[in-house]
Amino acid sequence: MIWSxxxxxxxxxxxxxxxxxxxxxxxxxxxxxEANSLSVVGVQRGQSVEVQISGARLGDARELLxxxxxxxxxxxxxxxxxxxxxxxxxxxxxxxxLHPFRVITATGTSNMRLFxxxxxxxxxxxxxxxxxxxxxDSVQLDHRWRRAQ
Numbered sequence: 001m002i003w004s005x006x007x008x009x010x011x012x013x014x015x016x017x018x019x020x021x022x023x024x025x026x027x028x029x030x031x032x033x034e035a036n037s038l039s040v041v042g043v044q045r046g047q048s049v050e051v052q053i054s055g056a057r058l059g060d061a062r063e064l065l066x067x068x069x070x071x072x073x074x075x076x077x078x079x080x081x082x083x084x085x086x087x088x089x090x091x092x093x094x095x096x097x098l099h100p101f102r103v104i105t106a107t108g109t110s111n112m113r114l115f116x117x118x119x120x121x122x123x124x125x126x127x128x129x130x131x132x133x134x135x136x137d138s139v140q141l142d143h144r145w146r147r148a149q
Contacts, residue, residue, distance in 0.1 A: 031057065031107055031108065032057070032107070032108045032109070032110070032111075033055065033056065033057040033058050033061075033103055033105045033107060033108055033109070033110040034055040034056040034057065034058075034110055034111055035053050035054075035055045035058065035102070035103050035110040035111060035113045036054055036055040036056070037053075037054045037055070038051055038052070038053055038054075038113065038115070039051055039052040039053075039054075040052075040122075041114075041115065041116055042115060042116030042117065042118055042122060043088060043089075043090045043115075043116075043117060043118070043122065044090070044117075044118055044119070044120065044121045044122060045070075045090050045091070045092055045093070045094050045096065045117055045118070045119055046090065046091065046092040046094075047089070047090060047121075048087055048088065048089040048090075049087070049088055049122075050075075050085060050086070050087050051085070051086055051087075051088055051115075052079065052083060052084070052085050053083065053084050053085075053086065053103060053113075054082060054083050055082060055083075055103075055110065056082050057081065057082065057105065057107060058078075058081070058082055058083060058084045058103055058105060058110070059078045059080060059081040059082065059083075059084070059105075060078075060105045060106040060107060061076050061078070061084045061086075061103050061104070061105045062076070062104050062105060062106065063076065063103075063104045064076075064086060064088070064101050064102070064103055064104070065101060065102045065103075065104050065109070066099055066100075066101045067099070067100045067101065068095070068097075068099045068100070069091075069094070070090055070091045070093065070094025070095060070099070070117065071088060071089070071090055071091075071094060071099050071101070071115065071117065072088070072089050072091075073086050073087065073088055073089075074086070074087045074089065075087040084103070088115060090117045094117045095117065096117050096118050096119045097116075097117060098114040098115070098116055099114065099115050099116070099117060100112050100113070100114055101113060101114075101115055
């Protein structure tokens with residue numbers, strides 16, 4: 001038998017360990033937190049915004065890890081096991097760009113998400129939208145530019 005005669009005991013243990021790692025790898029990722037969506041995707045420099053982060057296994061969030069300077073997180077509160085609310089603040093000298101971050105929880109670190117910092121204010125769209133009730137409905141589109149108020 002090749003297994004018992006040609007392969008020594010240390011090699012057998014190494015092979016068994018490699019197989020065990022491969023079988024356990026999919027299960028290890030199952031408990032990692034996931035950040036899937038943000039209720040607000042950006043903030044103006046020098047401002048703060050409350051953001052709800054939705055995903056999986058975020059209920060025990062401790063902090064947000066930002067990879068670039070200029071952003072900080074505070075007031076992290078659990079909404080439920082899969083959602084948190086956090087206040088993100090951009091310093092006045094934060095670079096206007098996409099800033100990568102991760103959610104740090106008691107059970108691990110989430111996937112990377114991006115949060116935008118802009119030199120311009122965020123303006124909510126206050127236009128009324130009409131929902132088509134049937135395929136024959138017509139909708140008039142308004143193409144005028146609107147100034148922020």
